[in-house]
Amino acid sequence: MQTAWEVIFYRVPAVPVVKTIIDEAQRFGISPWWEVDDLIFDIELYSQNSNLLSLSKSEQEGLLHGAQLYRDCLQLCGRGIASTRTLADIMQRAGVRDVCVIENALDGETLKIADRLLQSAPHSSAEKTDIVIVYGSGTRTHDKDFVECAVGLAEAMEAEPRLKLRIIGELTLPEAFEQFGARVEYLEGRDYAGYMAVLAAADLTIAPLEPSIFNDAKSNIKFLEAAILTVPSVCSPCDTFREIVAEGRNGFLADSAMEWRDALLALARDPALRTRIGTQAREDVLERYRPEAIARNQAAQYFPPPPRPDRDDRLRVMAVNIFFVPRSFGGATLVAEEMARHLSKDHADVAIFTTCSHVNGLFSSSVRYEVEGMQVVASPLSMHIDPVGGLDNPRCTAQFVSWLHAYRPDVVHFHSVQGLGIGMLQACVEQRVPFVVTLHDAWWLCERQFMVKANGRYCFQRQIDLKVCRSCMPGALHLEMRRDMMKAVLQEAALLLSPSESHRALYLANGFGPDKVKVNRNGFSWPKKARGVRQSDAPLRFGFVGGQEAVKGFPLMREAFETLERDDWELVLIDNTINLGYASMDVSGWKVKGKISIQPAYGDATRDAFFESIDVLVFPSQWMESYGLTVREALARDVWVISTAPGGQAEDIVDGVNGTLIPLDGRVEPLKSAVEALLDRQDMFHAYTNPLKDGLPTFEGQAEELALFLGSVVTKGKG
Secondary structure, X not given: OOOOOOOEEEOOOOOHHHHHHHHHHHHOOOOXXXXXXXXXXXXXXXXXXXXXXXXXXXXXXXXXXXXXXXXXXXXXXXXEEEOOHHHHHHHHHOOOOEEEEOOOXXXXXXXXXXXXXXXXXXXXXXXXXXXXXXXXXXXXXXXXXXXXXXXXXXXXXXXXXXXXXXXXXXXXXXXXXXXXXXXEEEEOOOOHHHHHHHHHOOOEEEEOOOOOHHHHOOOOHHHHHXXXXXXXXXXXXXXXXXXXXXXXXXXXXXXXXXXXXXXXXXXXXXXXXXXXXXXXXXXXXXXXXXXXXHHHHHXXXXXXXXXXXXXXXXXEEEEEOXXXXXXXXXXXXXXXXXXXXXXXXXXXXXXXXXXXXXOOOOOOOOXXXXXXXXEEEEEEOOOOOOOOHHHOOHHHHXXXXXXXXXXXXXXXXXOOOOOOOOHHHHHHHHHOOOEEEEOOOOOOOOOOXXXXXXXXXXXXXXXXXXXXXXXXXXXXXXXXXXXXXXXXXXXXXXXXXXXXXXXXXXHHOOOOOOOOEEEOOOOOOOOOOOOOOOOOXXXXXXXXXXXXXXXXXXXXXXHHHHOOOOOOEEEEEEEHHHHHOOOOOOOOOXXXXXXXXXXXXXXXXXXXXXXXXXXXXXXXXXXXXXXXXXXXXXXXXXXEXXXXXXXHXXXXXXXXXOEEEEEOOOOHHHHHHHHHHHHXXXXXXXXXXXOOHHHOOOHHHHHHHHHHHHHHHHXXXXX
């Protein structure tokens, strides 16, 4: 339902779980339909059904209680689908104005059964010793219906000794039928194919119904079943039988005992008439009641294909990232969110596919919601992702494909998809939807994602050698297959985007052509106000944003600051996981002379305040970062940056001008020396401004360039 245009509740009562689903449909702006093919939703009319008298009092009470729940569900939905005109009229009398009639079609399986039976035992029109009439009763609730034909049928059997009555299911016959002895046969109920086989062996069939509004509301299924087997029928003149039965042409309608007798005798005594009536009935029924015919001539009037949206020449983009608002986590997610916002505002219609936490009661169902006018479909996924299992996720892929079919984008923009899996990219290939991948990190090349060995040290590979990878991950037997899968699916991308030249060079070194990989520099959130003047007597304030992993240099931070012999400094650590409900940093065991504090991840409202609270950002990442968003945020706010180099994190830093570059070698000494050098020059920070910040990128510029890239992909595909 998350990706549906319409929702139909078929024959369901308004129990609490159904009410919840109706509320969910209405949350999407969908007015649901309630459909039924039987008069089960009107207590007054339902109670007039005399067949109920054959049931126990408790059974009657249960059915009537259910009728009220069905009525409630119809009224909650507000739109009705009826299988007959009579049902539609009663729905409207219940206060539902929007009602349509879509007759019951013959389903494909029933048609297959009929064709198979006709091929294996074609109906014979030759003179026969016995003329078999089949009546499908099913349950004892049809006793009253059978009375309609009983007198005429008994008279016909008296007049024609060859007539035999074969009853399927339960039925209490009037005493008049005792005289026929073995000419009346009871068969136990059976599955549908078995029922159809018995019907196919009949010479004719009957469909008596007591005259009532309840029976007028019924569909004409008994006539349809017999007709597709070329078995002629005699039916009561209820509304739906009159819709299809043409007297003497494709069947007979009988209202009185005489009409029942005469119709049955005519068919029993004239093999040619049976053949003609049965053949014509099949032809008429197939023309009107095949699924394709009902879909084309009836359902399509109310459920036309959804129109393509009026685009105003705007791109239609689907963005995919493992996290998205409100489950935001990490720099890649920030970029994905900002690009979606800016594209949606100025360049394109944007939808999102992402993940969410498991919702109680929804199991593995996706969840659809809206963020700033953008429709989002989220697939439940744990925060803890198995690295191998995260390569492919059939459930997520299926939900993505459903959203792909519903939204129908011109192009899909993939960000970080570990956990969601690469099956989504292959699905785009199969659906012929062009896609672009932003390479936020080295996940496509490295099982560890950041090319860092188990000991936390950068592996320094440029052209990936799986022999080196196997020494890093000796138990991994799938590395060659992983490499081949990743390369194959990335080669299918229309374009690969890198946030920096340094990161682009990594992918070029691993077999991707320069025309395939382009740079789309990440923007970031610029300050909303100018930086205040630092107090001259305040200690030098350092900040660290990156988590406690070795790849981000957290162990180096501890070692460097624990070895400082002075106390004129403060260190603020940002713990991103606090916003997710738990803390991952613990500095209770640190032995330092300065002051350390831990804060949750900042957002739009607190970003400026965080950088205002520090003078130096320490960014000792232990791999060649693809970009380094935090570095740019600091540089734009006149915060000095100590950063490792080379890598994308260092591309906007000029050593000694707006930051300090230290080697990416895992040693603590360069970091300690850089910190001490700044502590010795604290006066430089009293009125410091970054002279190079005008050359930094913006989200607006990134989005504008991204829109051009995406547009070129779509144009190329159409060409």
